[in-house]
Amino acid sequence: MAERIVKIGLVGFGTVGCGVAKLISEEADSIVAKTGLRLELGCVVDTDTESARPVKLPDGVLTDDIDRLLNDDTIQIGVELVGGTDAAKEIQLKMLRAGKDVVTANKALLAEHGNELYKAAQQNDRCIAFEASCAGGIPIVSAIRTGLAANNINAMYGIVNGTCNYILSNMTSQDQDFSQALTKAQQKGYAEADPTLDISGGDSAHKLAILASIAFGCEITLDDIFVEGIEAISKNDIRYGGEMGYCLKLLAIGQKDAQDKVSLRVHPSFIAKDSALARVDGPFNAISIFGNAVGQVMYYGRGAGMMPSASAVVADIIDVALGNSATTFQHLHLRPRNEVEPLIVKIGDTVSRFYIRLMAKDQPGVVACYGKVLGDNQISISGALQHEGSGPDNTVPVVIITHQTQQKNMSAALAELEKLDVFSGKPVCIRIVDIPEDKEG
Amino acid sequence: MAERIVKIGLVGFGTVGCGVAKLISEEADSIVAKTGLRLELGCVVDTDTESARPVKLPDGVLTDDIDRLLNDDTIQIGVELVGGTDAAKEIQLKMLRAGKDVVTANKALLAEHGNELYKAAQQNDRCIAFEASCAGGIPIVSAIRTGLAANNINAMYGIVNGTCNYILSNMTSQDQDFSQALTKAQQKGYAEADPTLDISGGDSAHKLAILASIAFGCEITLDDIFVEGIEAISKNDIRYGGEMGYCLKLLAIGQKDAQDKVSLRVHPSFIAKDSALARVDGPFNAISIFGNAVGQVMYYGRGAGMMPSASAVVADIIDVALGNSATTFQHLHLRPRNEVEPLIVKIGDTVSRFYIRLMAKDQPGVVACYGKVLGDNQISISGALQHEGSGPDNTVPVVIITHQTQQKNMSAALAELEKLDVFSGKPVCIRIVDIPEDKEG
Numbered sequence: 001m002a003e004r005i006v007k008i009g010l011v012g013f014g015t016v017g018c019g020v021a022k023l024i025s026e027e028a029d030s031i032v033a034k035t036g037l038r039l040e041l042g043c044v045v046d047t048d049t050e051s052a053r054p055v056k057l058p059d060g061v062l063t064d065d066i067d068r069l070l071n072d073d074t075i076q077i078g079v080e081l082v083g084g085t086d087a088a089k090e091i092q093l094k095m096l097r098a099g100k101d102v103v104t105a106n107k108a109l110l111a112e113h114g115n116e117l118y119k120a121a122q123q124n125d126r127c128i129a130f131e132a133s134c135a136g137g138i139p140i141v142s143a144i145r146t147g148l149a150a151n152n153i154n155a156m157y158g159i160v161n162g163t164c165n166y167i168l169s170n171m172t173s174q175d176q177d178f179s180q181a182l183t184k185a186q187q188k189g190y191a192e193a194d195p196t197l198d199i200s201g202g203d204s205a206h207k208l209a210i211l212a213s214i215a216f217g218c219e220i221t222l223d224d225i226f227v228e229g230i231e232a233i234s235k236n237d238i239r240y241g242g243e244m245g246y247c248l249k250l251l252a253i254g255q256k257d258a259q260d261k262v263s264l265r266v267h268p269s270f271i272a273k274d275s276a277l278a279r280v281d282g283p284f285n286a287i288s289i290f291g292n293a294v295g296q297v298m299y300y301g302r303g304a305g306m307m308p309s310a311s312a313v314v315a316d317i318i319d320v321a322l323g324n325s326a327t328t329f330q331h332l333h334l335r336p337r338n339e340v341e342p343l344i345v346k347i348g349d350t351v352s353r354f355y356i357r358l359m360a361k362d363q364p365g366v367v368a369c370y371g372k373v374l375g376d377n378q379i380s381i382s383g384a385l386q387h388e389g390s391g392p393d394n395t396v397p398v399v400i401i402t403h404q405t406q407q408k409n410m411s412a413a414l415a416e417l418e419k420l421d422v423f424s425g426k427p428v429c430i431r432i433v434d435i436p437e438d439k440e441g
Numbered sequence: 442m443a444e445r446i447v448k449i450g451l452v453g454f455g456t457v458g459c460g461v462a463k464l465i466s467e468e469a470d471s472i473v474a475k476t477g478l479r480l481e482l483g484c485v486v487d488t489d490t491e492s493a494r495p496v497k498l499p500d501g502v503l504t505d506d507i508d509r510l511l512n513d514d515t516i517q518i519g520v521e522l523v524g525g526t527d528a529a530k531e532i533q534l535k536m537l538r539a540g541k542d543v544v545t546a547n548k549a550l551l552a553e554h555g556n557e558l559y560k561a562a563q564q565n566d567r568c569i570a571f572e573a574s575c576a577g578g579i580p581i582v583s584a585i586r587t588g589l590a591a592n593n594i595n596a597m598y599g600i601v602n603g604t605c606n607y608i609l610s611n612m613t614s615q616d617q618d619f620s621q622a623l624t625k626a627q628q629k630g631y632a633e634a635d636p637t638l639d640i641s642g643g644d645s646a647h648k649l650a651i652l653a654s655i656a657f658g659c660e661i662t663l664d665d666i667f668v669e670g671i672e673a674i675s676k677n678d679i680r681y682g683g684e685m686g687y688c689l690k691l692l693a694i695g696q697k698d699a700q701d702k703v704s705l706r707v708h709p710s711f712i713a714k715d716s717a718l719a720r721v722d723g724p725f726n727a728i729s730i731f732g733n734a735v736g737q738v739m740y741y742g743r744g745a746g747m748m749p750s751a752s753a754v755v756a757d758i759i760d761v762a763l764g765n766s767a768t769t770f771q772h773l774h775l776r777p778r779n780e781v782e783p784l785i786v787k788i789g790d791t792v793s794r795f796y797i798r799l800m801a802k803d804q805p806g807v808v809a810c811y812g813k814v815l816g817d818n819q820i821s822i823s824g825a826l827q828h829e830g831s832g833p834d835n836t837v838p839v840v841i842i843t844h845q846t847q848q849k850n851m852s853a854a855l856a857e858l859e860k861l862d863v864f865s866g867k868p869v870c871i872r873i874v875d876i877p878e879d880k881e882g
Contacts, residue, residue: 030593
């Protein structure tokens with residue numbers, strides 16, 4: 001079969017950019033065999049044209065002039081790997097206006113300005129492909145948009161940030177403090193020097209915004225997502241939860257109820273130790289999706305890194321070049337905000353079980369105290385455990401597991417508990433997420 | 442956006458056929474929103490037009506006359522869900538010649554006559570989509586062909602037969618005999634009245650032939666695949682292996698070495714209890730794939746059943762109607778037999794660790810006996826355990842774990858061991874598969 005040359009312009013020659021250049025060069029023949037396409041880098045644009053990189057480009061390909069990409073009509077596809085939101089958005093808009101299809105891994109940009117970019121693409125009769133933006137090596141965007149297209153998706157539960165999962169895995173298995181685990185993650189290259197976006201849950205929220213919008217077919221903004229990070233997690237709570245059968249993960253959760261109301265949140269979550277997601281360790285990502293026809297499916301793989309992300313970018317390049325992305329992109333029909341806004345469930349109205357840890361002073365009446373506060377707020381207790389071993393000021397940890405209750409009841413109870421003299425400090429509260437494992441047997 | 446009507450002809454109105462009809466009717470509006478396509482059943486062909494089914498068709502749609510489908514030019518896509526190989530092949534060929542694209546879940550047919558059908562499709566400028574043929578609800582065919590297209594796939598390890606996995610899971614967790622577990626599987630609807638194709642490993646081999654041919658880009662026939670079923674597995678070996686840290690699964694394995702030599706086999710496999718596939722229980726399927734760029738990815742979900750399979754069929758219908766299947770199908774470039782045949786690794790040349798169980802008579806010299814036979818065949822022992830508790834004729838089970846060795850050495854050793862007086866009966870030999878888990882941390 002005759003091969004067709006597809007010329008690509010790459011903007012951003014960092015880690016993932018180098019991976020893309022490497023794959024395009026090393027897998028060229030195999031990609032021709034599988035797809036009939038010969039991928040070629042027309043130019044690679046980066047402000048830094050001097051630093052040594054782990055991949056060698058043909059002479060003259062690397063440039064700091066984006067106009068070379070924009071004005072080269074033989075370049076069909078522009079790949080934006082700059083990251084960030086301001087410059088990257090301008091670059092994508094310029095590429096679309098210059099008639100290029102766009103491939104990107106930029107989750108922050110899509111989560112914040114996706115709709116504007118999608119509209120610009122449609123106006124220019126171009127498409128934007130963004131598989132690499134979510135969960136790197138896992139082809140999750142295409143799974144939702146094509147493989148599960150016949151399904152009404154009811155829920156997704158994802159471990160979509162490898163940095164947080166690496167930190168929590170180490171806190172769990174090595175009994176490390178948060179700060180120790182973070183330092184180790186930074187040493188291993190799993191966390192940035194400034195880890196804020198990851199550990200705050202912000203990065204997971206970006207991915208949830210993208211995945212939930214395509215899974216539920218509505219425009220999701222970051223404001224719709226409740227976000228809590230892992231910065232305040234203590235290894236003691238991981239241990240106490242572990243004793244009660246739970247494993248702590250930072251989950252990105254999207255749920256749609258029978259009335260089509262959507263609940264979106266990112267927060268530390270205790271999940272049953274025998275659930276599939278509990279076994280996802282270290283820098284790996286995994287996403288469980290529940291479809292009305294297919295039941296539970298789970299996808300597992302590396303969520304980041306040079307080559308896994310490059311694999312997703314090149315898969316998108318191929319999909320765009322074959323014309324498949326254009327047809328799916330055309331139908332990226334997201335119901336507009338004004339229709340969807342009332343359908344977002346507020347965090348106070350979500351229902352969950354809770355793990356609470358109080359530091360009780362060694363005096364009578366502790367149980368009666370928390371029992372009354374929880375009872376007054378319509379919260380019933382399913383288990384409690386007073387741990388031996390003392391905290392600061394001779395306090396002892398009291399761990400309580402509640403039955404299901406609304407978040408707003410819990411927030412009210414926590415505020416009251418904090419005021420009580422019999423407890424020291426702020427109560428710790430972690431949501432318990434019951435993933436409805438699809439099991440039979 | 443304007444909607445486009447896509448008319449479908451369905452042949453075979455059994456379980457999956459009913460699921461497809463149900464999805465097409467119940468998800469019609471949601472599919473329009475996601476894809477712009479309004480799927481409609483032009484006709485449903487089945488020799489049985491009388492029996493009650495769990496789904497209601499519009500009047501006049503059900504017929505026993507396939508010519509109605511073939512002669513209806515408004516029908517674009519023919520879905521073959523008849524099963525079996527003879528009649529089904531004729532039906533697919535007729536549909537292709539009549540200008541219909543084909544969607545099928547028929548793994549046996551594709552594994553045996555795929556190449557002939559693919560050629561017929563290409564001659565008629567049509568495509569065949571077959572996501573539902575492998576691992577039902579898991580979009581694994583599209584994952585390999587699109588999501589992982591930039592990867593050189595080195596290996597795949599799959600639990601692709603839910604019947605066998607259900608039986609082995611029950612033998613493991615409930616300490617059931619094979620026959621008890623099979624009966625339970627039949628009662629639960631997870632095994633057919635005649636379970637031969639499943640328990641013999643034949644069905645897994647069909648799926649491996651399809652998946653390996655697209656993953657490795659070469660024509661695979663069933664003769665290339667070594668197949669051993671689970672009929673002879675004893676619950677004692679599952680228990681003994683469990684004591685040594687292994688879990689028994691029927692795996693479909695495809696590996697490609699650095700010289701592009703391909704090894705294909707389906708057999709009971711002891712895998713490490715903490716490996717991801719060890720945790721796949723009951724009727725579920727899972728496939729781990731190793732790509733050179735992406736590392737390890739794993740897909741998990743229901744491998745069969747009315748709605749999971751229907752979900753895959755309808756996803757294929759959508760993909761065909763959008764034209765995406767045509768472009769990927771065009772590049773289903775499988776290197777022909779004459780080039781590939783010498784590249785298949787013969788089973789005797791494959792290397793593995795082994796679990797051996799011998800029933801030793803209670804007399805001196807047992808260890809020296811097996812030690813000599815294994816040593817003479819260049820097999821070294823990594824662990825051995827003589828179990829208490831007696832078998833028939835006052836024998837005791839001796840379990841041996843070997844280091845890596847070639848299958849032909851092991852076969853020679855087993856033949857010698859069988860002849861020795863000191864052991865009773867045939868030695869049990871189960872391969873230990875070391876899945877190279879991609880772990881870091």
